[in-house]
């Protein structure tokens with residue numbers, strides 16, 4: 067059975083983007099990027115809210131592939147290989163391969179997908195993930211805590227929900243980023 071995983075790069079005070087909508091402070095360096103690639107490699111399907119998709123679709127069109135560092139080339143290949151489902155009422159077309167649009171987020175359909183898929187599924191951004199948390203279908207949570215306090219913005223974890231988590235692993239990176247891997 068596949069797992070549903072929420073993965074996010076977050077500030078120390080719990081925001082995936084700051085009050086101005088920036089998240090450049092969370093850009094992974096080569097060490098973190100290579101680690102993320104290993105986490106993403108077994109993922110077969112990405113569930114995206116429309117906003118997250120609009121950011122991530124960059125990887126479909128990234129230019130000058132050969133000039134990119136190996137970790138970026140690697141991520142590009144594995145991102146393109148995965149299936150993507152974009153949740154949106156407004157999006158008319160998608161601009162990446164292996165991608166379909168869903169008009170409603172149906173937790174039962176995700177549970178059915180988990181039961182038949184061999185490869186894990188991830189969900190993002192936090193708006194869509196909050197719906198999955200509220201429906202009780204998120205199995206694991208992977209957070210990259212970045213050593214910055216941004217004071218406000220978009221929260222990485224939903225409010226008004228109580229989750230008891232078991233720490234599965236952790237890792238500290240040279241940049242001061244700390245990876246925390248939890249199971250529900």
Ligand SMILES: NC(=O)c1ccc[n+]([C@@H]2O[C@H](COP(=O)([O-])OP(=O)(O)OC[C@H]3O[C@@H](n4cnc5c(N)ncnc54)[C@H](OP(=O)(O)O)[C@@H]3O)[C@@H](O)[C@H]2O)c1
Pocket residue numbers: 074075076081082083089092114115116117118119121122153154155156157168169170171190191192193194195197220
């Ligand atoms: N920290 C980082 O490393 C990082 C990395 C990448 C991106 N980001 C940022 O993360 C942010 C993600 O934002 P977010 O979490 O607010 O947005 P999101 O969940 O990615 O997208 C929200 C949109 O998804 C659609 N949607 C949500 N629930 C739906 C449902 N039940 N049925 C149908 N459609 C649904 C709606 O699209 P429609 O309006 O089209 O209906 C909604 O406006 C972006 O601003 C992005 O720039 C951060």
